[in-house]
Every structure is written in structure tokens, then in C-alpha cells.
Amino acid sequence: MMVTDMHTWLLRLASLKLTLVIFVFFCASVVLAYFTQWSPAWILALPFSLFAVNLTAAILANPAFRRQPGLLVFHLALLALIVLLTISRLTYLKGHLEVSDGESFTGELTESESGPLHPWHLEQARFLQKNFTIDYAPGLNRDRTRSQVVWQDEKGGTHKAIIGDHYPLILAGYRFYTTHNKGFAPSFIWYPTNGRAPQQGTIHLPSYPAHEYQQALSWNIPGTKHEVWALLEIDEVVLDENRKSEFKAPEKHRLVIRYNGQRRELRPGASVLFEDGRLKYEGLRVWMGYAVFYDWTIPWLLSACVLTVLGMGWHFWRKFAARPWRAED
Amino acid sequence: MEREIQLLWLAVVVYVIAGSLAIFAVVLGKRPEKTILGLLISALLIHGVSIGLRWIRLDHGPYLTMFEILSSNVFSLLFVFALAYWRYRAIRPVAAIVLPLMFIMMGWLMLSNPNPGHLPPTYDTTWLVIHIMFGKVFLGAVLVAVGMAGVVLLRAAGIGEQKFARLPSDRRLDDLAYRFMALGFIFESLMLIAGAIWAQDAWGRYWAWDPLETWSFVNWIVLGFALHLRITLKPAPVWGALLVMAVFILAFLTFFGVPFISQTPHQGAI
Numbered sequence: 001m002m003v004t005d006m007h008t009w010l011l012r013l014a015s016l017k018l019t020l021v022i023f024v025f026f027c028a029s030v031v032l033a034y035f036t037q038w039s040p041a042w043i044l045a046l047p048f049s050l051f052a053v054n055l056t057a058a059i060l061a062n063p064a065f066r067r068q069p070g071l072l073v074f075h076l077a078l079l080a081l082i083v084l085l086t087i088s089r090l091t092y093l094k095g096h097l098e099v100s101d102g103e104s105f106t107g108e109l110t111e112s113e114s115g116p117l118h119p120w121h122l123e124q125a126r127f128l129q130k131n132f133t134i135d136y137a138p139g140l141n142r143d144r145t146r147s148q149v150v151w152q153d154e155k156g157g158t159h160k161a162i163i164g165d166h167y168p169l170i171l172a173g174y175r176f177y178t179t180h181n182k183g184f185a186p187s188f189i190w191y192p193t194n195g196r197a198p199q200q201g202t203i204h205l206p207s208y209p210a211h212e213y214q215q216a217l218s219w220n221i222p223g224t225k226h227e228v229w230a231l232l233e234i235d236e237v238v239l240d241e242n243r244k245s246e247f248k249a250p251e252k253h254r255l256v257i258r259y260n261g262q263r264r265e266l267r268p269g270a271s272v273l274f275e276d277g278r279l280k281y282e283g284l285r286v287w288m289g290y291a292v293f294y295d296w297t298i299p300w301l302l303s304a305c306v307l308t309v310l311g312m313g314w315h316f317w318r319k320f321a322a323r324p325w326r327a328e329d
Numbered sequence: 330m331e332r333e334i335q336l337l338w339l340a341v342v343v344y345v346i347a348g349s350l351a352i353f354a355v356v357l358g359k360r361p362e363k364t365i366l367g368l369l370i371s372a373l374l375i376h377g378v379s380i381g382l383r384w385i386r387l388d389h390g391p392y393l394t395m396f397e398i399l400s401s402n403v404f405s406l407l408f409v410f411a412l413a414y415w416r417y418r419a420i421r422p423v424a425a426i427v428l429p430l431m432f433i434m435m436g437w438l439m440l441s442n443p444n445p446g447h448l449p450p451t452y453d454t455t456w457l458v459i460h461i462m463f464g465k466v467f468l469g470a471v472l473v474a475v476g477m478a479g480v481v482l483l484r485a486a487g488i489g490e491q492k493f494a495r496l497p498s499d500r501r502l503d504d505l506a507y508r509f510m511a512l513g514f515i516f517e518s519l520m521l522i523a524g525a526i527w528a529q530d531a532w533g534r535y536w537a538w539d540p541l542e543t544w545s546f547v548n549w550i551v552l553g554f555a556l557h558l559r560i561t562l563k564p565a566p567v568w569g570a571l572l573v574m575a576v577f578i579l580a581f582l583t584f585f586g587v588p589f590i591s592q593t594p595h596q597g598a599i
Binding site for chain 2: 016017019020023024026027030031033034040094137139141142143144145164165166168175177179291292293295298301302305306308309312313316320325
């Protein structure tokens, strides 16, 4: 009796009419996610789950799947795709980071979002940012980006690479992509008078050329209460709108800083004295903004997608071959 | 550039002659099918040379500006249709429905700006070309299905019943339309997969629900729904034809409407 009841339920869950209802629900959910600010992952969780249940029940209960291997492969691959997408959402990481040339990425992200089961081993993906170049076509159209990076493997071996458009750096499963986001980074050394070791660092001015006229930033000297406001005044054309050019730190520039009610214009090598230390402006560097992405399911997702299409193709091929395309009524 | 434009104009004129002839053939009950096929092939050859010259000059394919997208779509859709026209003699009169539809796209093409655009570095990849090719086959297959669905709908409306009398029955046209829709489904799936590979390399994510991705996926769901409905409920040919039209309209709005409202880097139509 119980077995009969279960079978009845399985048949109901496997219903092709239910599949149609789920299709409509799925479509409505995607449109809802598009027109609202709600997370698509959460909105689509229910239709995906319903699809998985319906697919599983259909594969188990519908004898058509045993007669048509192509159809079976197609639906099994679809099911695998749903499972993999769920795992992907639980373990992924998407984030952004900024790193100046000559500095190392140590695992700190400026912003990120991740699945609740993300393993967090970004510290294993350390790399040193070397020089980078970005070509610009007339009309300030961004062209190729070539970013030099250096890293060490687990055995201590040093590796170098030039990454950029379509060529990410892949370390410990994390994929680092160059982005349009980059800018200038004034570099400073803070010499405290209390005998502590000098501290070197950079500040990242707003993205260039997106914020060309807002190249200013306020920050606190580390370990002190001194708030410093800095403005970069550029005395040359960095990116020429009328010809090809290359993004790089301008040689002719001044750094205007304001602190404790005073204003100073600094050139590389100049210093500013505070009661508890000296701030030296070293020079101007550049910073690169990277997008970082982690999703170990990518190759499996691709395999499932390919299997889905192969299964679908196989199924339709057999089905349509049974009756010629040019057959008359 | 002048030579390309001249060739394009010439191709459009030949397309229009082929389309007009197809309409007259149906209205007058004549069968100048070989002439129409010859005109279509000639126009495609001229159009192909025009696209090729531009490709060589600009060093990138026709997928950047709306002019290029429309031009390559007129070419690819008519190429797929010409193949179907050549292979399936029984359905040749549907040219009287399909070609006038293409006239609209040709009109839009001739009014668009032919100046070149800037190729973003994210577009400089083979995966984009593969992605676009799959998309074009998808749209071409659906266009052929539209031709058959159009005949079914015209017959149902009592228009041209006699003019399309020598075409197969509604049931057979419905079956053929279903086959082309299934072909479209396979190629749309391939388009989405190739697009995801491109997006992963270009922007560091394979899927981000941007407007074009979202509406392409809605297309995939609607097409899947249409195919499933046909197997499950076995609707009358008229309902099948309406579903084909719905899929085509949605696909057309997705690929030629969404790029106008999207603010994301994923701007191209297929």
C-alpha cells in the first residue's frame, strides 16, 4: 500500500504538466529578479529546487527515458547542472582589490561577496604587482592591458607572467582579472620621532580617467591622529583624446596637501614636518584594480553544459531521423 | 568604405527583387522558385563580399556597431533561410512571408550609421565570434519556423488559403516548425555556453544577470516551454504557430532591443 502511494506521488511529481507550470514559474522568477533589486540566487532557489524534484521524479518514473538514451543524458546533465549551480552559489567568491606597482597583494579585498561555505584561503594567492601598461585609442577608448605579476609557488619557485584582457592570473583556485579600474598612487614614508621603524605606504586616488577632476583624498597617517588631505595636480596630458596614448604616472605633477590648517605643494623627495614625525613624499606610482573570482565548479559546469547539448542533439537527431524532413503528409 | 556600401546597396536591391518576386509568385500562383533562389544566392554573395571587405579594412568582424550587427544579421538570417529554401522545396512559398520580414531589418540597416566603432579589448577573442555564430544560427532557425507558422496563421485567418494550397498541411508545417525550433533550442544553448566562456575571460564572471544575459535566458526558458508544451499537450497547429511567433518576437526584442537599454559592457546584439 505504502509502495503504491509512493509511486503515485512519484508520478505526480514527474508530471509533464507540472514541468510546464515550473517553466512559467521559472520565467516569472527571472523577470522578477530582473525588475527588482533582490538577489537572483535567492529568488531562483525555489524554481531551481522544483525543477530538480520534477526532473528527478521524471527520470525515475517516466519509461520514455529508458527508451531514449539521448533524452536521459540531456535530463541527467540538466540535473547535474542544477546541483553544481547550487554548490557554486554556496562556495563562490567575487571581489575587488587594488594594488600599487611594487606592492604585494596579501589577501585584503576592498569589497567582496561570497557563498556561506567559501573556504577563504586568499592568503595563499599572494602576488607582487610589477609595472603595468594600458593602451588608449583616440577618443579615450581603453585598449590592451598588460600587467606584470610575480609570485612564488609552494616550493618557493618564482614565476612571472603578463596578465590582462582574457588572461587572468590563477592562484590557489582564485582568478585575478585586470579591470578598467586603475589610478595614481602617491607613495609616502612616515618617519616617527619616537624611534619606531619608518613606514612606507601608498594612497589610492580615485580611478583615472573616470574621476579625472577628483584626484583628491583624505587619509590618516598610520598610528597617528593626523588627517592629511592630498590633491594631485597634473601638469601634462596623461591620455590624449586625439591620438593613441598610454596610461602611466605623469612626470610633471604636484601634490598639494593640507594638514593642521596648512597647505603645501610637494614634489617627489619633499617632506612635511609634524610634531611626532616626518612625512616624506617619495613619488607617484600607479595602482591597478583587480576583480577576483573563485568558483571551483567552473570546469564541471562546462562539462555538464556540453553534455546537456550533446544529449539534446542526440535525442532530436534520433527523433527526427525516424521521419525524413522532406516527407510529405 | 564606399565600395562596401555600394555592394551592400546592390545586395539589398537584389534581396528586395527576390522578396517581391516571392510575393508575386504566391499572389499570381506562379513558381519562379529557381529565379528566386538564384537571386538570393547572388545577393548573399555580393553581401558577403561587402562584409568581407569591411572585415579586412577594420580588422574585426561585423559585431560592433548597430550597422554591422544589422548587416551581418540580414546576411546570416537569409543564408539560413536560403539553405532551407534550397533543401525543402515544399516550403518554398513561405519566402513570401520571411523575405518581407527581412525588408524591415534592411530598412533599419540602410538608415543606420556605417562609421566604424572602437573594438574593446574584451571583444577581441574567438569565443565572441563563436558565441555570435551560434546566436545567428538560433535566430535563423527560428526565422524559418516563423515562415511556416505564418502560413498556418494566415490559413487559420482565412487569408491566402488558396495561395498557400500547395504547401504541406498545417500539421506537417507545424511538425517542420517544431524541428526548426528544436534546432534553434540547441543553438541557443550553445550560444549561452560560448557566451559564458567569453564572459568569464572578459569580465571574470561567467554569468551576472546583465540585461542581455537575463533576456537571453528568458528566451531559452520560453523556447524550452514551447517545445515541452508541444510534447505534453499536443496543441493544434495554430497554437503551435502562435508559440513560434512569441519566441521570435521575444528573441528579436532581446537581440535588437535590449542593447539599446543596457548600460553594461555586454552591449552587443548577436
